[in-house]
Amino acid sequence: MQIMTDLKSAGYRLTQSRAAVVRIIDEADGWLRPEQVHSQAKKYCPSIGLVTVYRTLALLVEHGYIRRIHFDDKCHGYARVELSHGHHLVCRGCKQTIEIAGTEDLKPLMKQVQNETGFVIEDHLLELVGLCRECQHIPT
Amino acid sequence: MQIMTDLKSAGYRLTQSRAAVVRIIDEADGWLRPEQVHSQAKKYCPSIGLVTVYRTLALLVEHGYIRRIHFDDKCHGYARVELSHGHHLVCRGCKQTIEIAGTEDLKPLMKQVQNETGFVIEDHLLELVGLCRECQHIPT
């Protein structure tokens, strides 16, 4: 729960709701939608409201503890960041999200792109979507 | 307007609205939000409704003519696909979107990930965000 300590030193209060959200994210195998975080967080903080979940997720994103997951459809989810600026691999079947160490592999590509385009690249997002071993029977 | 021919052979009708949306996307330098496509498409089809824009965008995505752009915040945009499954580079300042030929560079990484995780990777999304030459004066 390093994040809780970090938040405390940043001047935030250690509330039940925040602890509950962090705990749910920690326990999750993959990514969760805000609504899922909410219903699960009630386990540890029965009175928690969905609004607080949104606010806490925003706080955790801001502090780099979790990351937003984007899909081709409209749904957004959140997953814990394991490796600084790693990329992620999402299973289309069971939704588990695995962080993959990645920036290094992209360095040459990014350098090449900067040279060719004159852009200064500030950030990048690499998302691989597929099926994990257990979900490979699922049709396309 | 290859896409219009394609749609026709797929059995879709060549309507004013569809032509207007395609034309706006073609003329755009970068990505556009549905609302922007709508207001600009009125130039060519004054009666077009936002709903039709959404429906047409979905059709064009389905046929691989455009791609959804995801940002860290909630806004989704659409940009033309120039290169089959290329990745894209988005300018944070002026929003221009450049397609970069890319799958090749990721092949080794994807192969490695498949071996290490047992996943079958079906799709990937690489988005580089930065500032183009003209926008580099903009603060972070």
Added chain:
DNA sequence: GTGAATGCAAACTATTTGCAAAGGT
């Protein structure tokens, strides 16, 4: 003429904001 496509309004989903009450320090 016929059925696909459209536009409108209304429904819906996801997220954010205002504000009084509760809780952490």
Added chain:
DNA sequence: ACCTTTGCAAATAGTTTGCATTCAC
């Protein structure tokens, strides 16, 4: 006790759906 944080309700933003009308073929 003070001031942040919370929960509720309501507001908002983005997108989708139902249905009568319009338009491409």
